[in-house]
Amino acid sequence: MAGLFNPTLTEPTSLAAAVLTDDNRMIVIVIAVVAIAALVVAQLLVRQVLAAGEGTDSMKKIAAAVQEGANAYLARQLRTLGIFAVIVFFLLMLLPADDWSQRLGRSVFFLVGAVFSAATGYIGMRLAVRANVRVAAAAREATPAEGEPAKDLTTVAHKAMKIAFRTGGVVGMITVGLGLLGAACVVLVYAADAPKVLEGFGLGAALIAMFMRVGGGIFTKAADVGADLVGKVEQGIPEDDPRNAATIADNVGDNVGDCAGMAADLFESYAVTLVAALILGKAAFGDLGLAFPLIVPAIGVVTAMIGIFAVAPRRADRSGMSAINRGFFISAVISLALVAAAVYAYLPSSYAELSGVTEPAIRGHEGDPRILALVAVAIGIVLAALIQQLTGYFTETNRRPVRDIGKSSLTGPATVVLAGISIGLESAVYTALLIGLGVYGAFLLGGTSIMLALFAVALAGTGLLTTVGVIVAMDTFGPVSDNAQGIAEMSGDVEGAGAQVLTDLDAVGNTTKAITKGIAIATAVLAAAALFGSYRDAIATAVAEVSAKAGEMNLSLDISQPNNLVGLVLGAAVVFLFSGLAINAVSRSAGSVVFEVRRQFREHPGIMDYSEKPEYGRVVDICTKDALRELATPGLLAVMAPIAVGFTFGVGALGSYLAGAIGTGTLMAVFLANSGGAWDNAKKLVEDGHHGGKGSEAHSATVIGDTVGDPFKDTAGPAINPLLKVMNLVALLIAPAVVQFSYGDDANAGVRAAIATLAILVIVVAVYLSKRRSVAVGDENNAADRSSKSPDPAVVSQ
Template sequence: MENSLTFFQVLSIAISALAFATAFWLYRWVSSQPSSNAKVAEVGQLIRSGANTFLAKEYKTLIRFCLIASLLILVFLPSPIWKDNVLDNVVMAIAYIAGTVFSAIAGKIGISIATIANIKSAEAATKGIKPSFMAGYRGGAVMGMAVVGSSLFGISLVLLLTGNTTALLGFSFGASSLALFAKAGGGIFTKTADVSADLAGKVEMGIPEDDPRNPAVIADNVGDNVGDVAGMGADLFDSNVASMAAALVMAASLGNPEKNIAMVLCYAAIGLLASIIGVFTANMKEGGDPTRALNTNTYVTTAIYGILTAIATYVFDFNWRIWAASAIGLLVGVIIGIATDYFTNDNKKPVRAVAKACESGPAFTITSGVSYGLISTLPAMVGIGISALAAYKIVAPIGAGGNEVAYGMFGISMAAVGMLSIVGMIISNDAYGPIVDNARGLVEMGDLGDKALEITDSLDSAGNTVKAITKGFSIGAAGLTVIALLGAFMTEVNDAIAAMGLNIEKITGFDVTNPTVFFGLLAGAAIPPVFSAMLMLGVDRNAQRMLAEIHRQFKEIAGLKEGEPGVKPEYDKCIEIATAGALKELIPAGLVAIIATLIVGFVGGVHAVGGFITGNIVSGLVFALFMSNAGGLWDNTKKYIEAGNHGGKNSEAHKAGVVGDTVGDPFKDTAGPSINTQITVVSLVASLTATLFLTLSIF
């Protein structure tokens, strides 16, 4: 079977190479689309320059953190370096650095293509909806192929070179730690600019969303790229790597480990192949519905994955129970996406009810939006619970005779792999959103006409709806992934107990009536709200600084407010404020989560950490779902009113809707999606430091 395992490792690398080739072809196709409007090119270059400047400064800040972290890993992980296992620590440190580098590259590729595709999509809108859609979608697909290709390539390469599944946790921690700060930093930047631009422009002055008179408008478009493209790419890269790493760690600890590992790699490779096929079959007729086109792509890719994995299971004699767990994960992911769509789509009751409440003022906008956001957590939480329970129960019997728990947790990890199997398509759809959002702004600032504006409005609306679905999907996948990481933590602890010859009973679960476990449970549950508050306060402080700068410019630059010819705002001032504030705020929130994990571990040991992870998972999922869905609901409520309902633009209902959207912005694009990564980071830190907690805890 060892030769067979090598075959699947090489196959995974080969399909990753095919994904890179696909990304390159798509990049060339998007770049070759015609664009000749000087005004659009000028604004597009401002956005590109601002995004690259922020990314360079952010990565410079994060390099310092990553170097310190890699040094600590070299000295202490997987166990202190002075205990004669120097090579293991060196491998772990190198794997960590590789994870950060791959994650950073994913973000950079996303920025590079998004700031080209936005221009191409904007100018294509003058010819029709189909060419504009294809430019935006294929731009997003470059990101999808590059991110998933990188994650599968990195995991396969680390496993092929080291043969050490624990090193995969180091690689995953590198991806997660960079993603945590990239998502937090990008989220603070983008929502600082978005909130400021909306409040100063729409509420105070009653001017359009992307009016070039608004000093924050370029920073807002830059933010779409650094937050929703680079940050999101790093986030989903992290989730995909973490799900595979958790599954592989558990696969290696079970009977017939080579075949188990081969199955994980095979399913992940088929998922990427299905996404490649899905991207090439994606199309839309002139006059068609972009939302339907995007969702159809997802369903087609899902079907291809299900069929190909069933064929592979038969051909390679994999266990059908594990295939069923993977299929359940994918199916529940689609169902969670549909449930999210119900609460965020402006064709459904919740958005329309909140829009109606806007007529009574912003207080009712907030109250109703919060209420629907809280209700929206139930379907996804139950879905995650059902998929975890079903996967556990289906796979556990394989380990009959004393190994049911280990196999059951492996089943959950395979459900996570299944849910993230089509992540290439999910990222393509997600990255499409900010690209066409930018395109809409470029159409307005470039005066490309009402028809082009109508087309990009339609594409942008589809992007918002699909983005809400993909966020629900990614949060659901994060939920299963971190449950799988809890299983990986148990595996690492039990392996350490055996390796160190400790006279301690192996862990099969965590009893919440145990006061040590309960202490960890409460501490873990408190971290997501504190983490979220720190990020949103960062947006709040930064947005207040930017609003003051916008007011200064309108007051001091003669003719700016009136839109006199040749008078331009100082866009760079707002970009500088957003950049400085984001870099200042991004590190502390992430460090709180990491340091809290270490404190709980050194105080209460592995049982307290098990409780800590569990509390963090449950609390984190509720907060992430609530904030992402409430934010998406408020965003589409505002757009529904702007489409001419309940008084339309500049009405009192519209102003209330904008207030709701400014509350929802840091919910859905800063704190909500960052919690996914925070939970993953906590789980990985716990797994990597399990040996230390076994030997160095107070209780």
């Protein structure tokens, strides 16, 4: 293990010997065909979803407003991100590579990764805003208009759930299809050079996902918090009441944040995990390592199709979650069986039979590579299942933690907040332990070879990827169900049993979203741990070229060195700063929404008796502008912080920085996601009639808790996942440059200091400008003026 902590003691692993044989090329082509088949299945599911009825004219009108607002926001966001992507494209061309074809390929596939990530989010959102009204219409069949026959309640609930989950299935198939297709294309085109090019593909996916996750999260939670505080708490009107000017923006936000943002996030999790697995697979398994890491997720594509169609509710099910769990576990079990068959059919029985591996430690390693591969993949699949169950325990309405939060509402909002925080903190420990045990278990499989150990960790990540298709479906199910309930309540056309069906689906959706976030952070940790192997190899290769001038200081990852300890602390600190910036952005934007909604109630008293209509477009415009402006600072922090640490303290401190960020980020992300999910479902519990029901003091207390949890679970928490992978990939890309400017023939302390100073300056200025923006008490007119000065003609207004 000494080589991991001191690259100067380890010769770089030569990867050039690995090639793509004819047999492997055919396998990768078949994998690409499987990826395309996933996209075909997605199209078939689209037809099934759109074949359902859309309900009444009132429901269609509200749905159209949500569609228009979501499309307008996402179009503006993608135009903004497009400019950023072009700038990064040219910056990547300046980073070191073996030749210009690698530089060009890295930059081109950076754009491909960015486009695929954006497309996953956009396509998922486009269908979700068309499916939500169909779910509401299906639930309406339980309480039809006078003269229409009422259908069996269980049948109605099953139909509504099926539409919502099949919508998620479309997004799941697109995620795994595009992710697998992109990686397969890189391997087919670049073969032995694929790992270097894949770094660009992964960075493109991760960067765009982070921006979409942060921007969408700010939009959705600003509208949600504003709507709840003024509507529920101050005015005492129900959630999604059409008299609340923030309701359309709230429903728009569910789609641009929970759907588009999270879909892009899970796509980049998929892409970056594949990147790590292929980079290490090439080094550990030689020729076979270029194809085998793709075989595992390809099997996951097939089993995801089975899992999605297996989510068929039954009368005996305790809740909708039972059907979803059944589909998930069916998919996981079949995946494990098929992976076992593939391992024994594809891999040799000894490491000596692996061709293209030049590291003697691997060639002479005792044991069976098939056992390593199968157990590693099994660890990933089991880890996903355990996280799913653990997260469900802490966030489901029928489990003790949420019920305890519900009981605490009897003593006021303070105890609700305290109970939610305590549950989030506790759940983070158990989830971190599971992830840590998974990583360590995979690591032990490598024995004395650090490269095999890291590859085993990467394979555990690919095992987790076999469940991603179903996991994405679970995630999209949440916002579709939430929107369906909003449309039903705003239209007033779904009451009684039909409304309860939608309430139950929304509660299940809160749990599935929390589960998705837990599994997403697990993939981030596995991918980041695997990328350490690539980072180590990049340092070792760069150091070998400048060994005469390089010393141990600033190259070793030994944590006893003060500079490395500083890097560790800075990595942990960046996670806190990033989370604080995201939550504060929601707070500022929500303040603007609160003032605008209050202004409308004050200046237009006819809103309350329905004689005047709220100006929905103003709130949508406020959220749009704030989200696009606020996402810049967290994004710049993620990109510039590794550059500042690397060029200031060296590559050893940069590695420690990544370790600090991963450790802190894992705990912080799970804490934020589970606290928010538990608060949300505690509110649902009270609204179902417990502890006084709607309108009671207990209800107001849980609304406050849910409001606190909104930016936790839907903005800061899930954004940490792409943050970790962006920072890891940036560090991997700049490591050779850091070594070169420090010890190579081009060593220049002035250039190194200038780069570090520029990165620090960008961070300081971005944070300073962000902190200057605030909405304080008394700024109501300013908030309203800001909305009215430059309305967006593309944004919905009713």
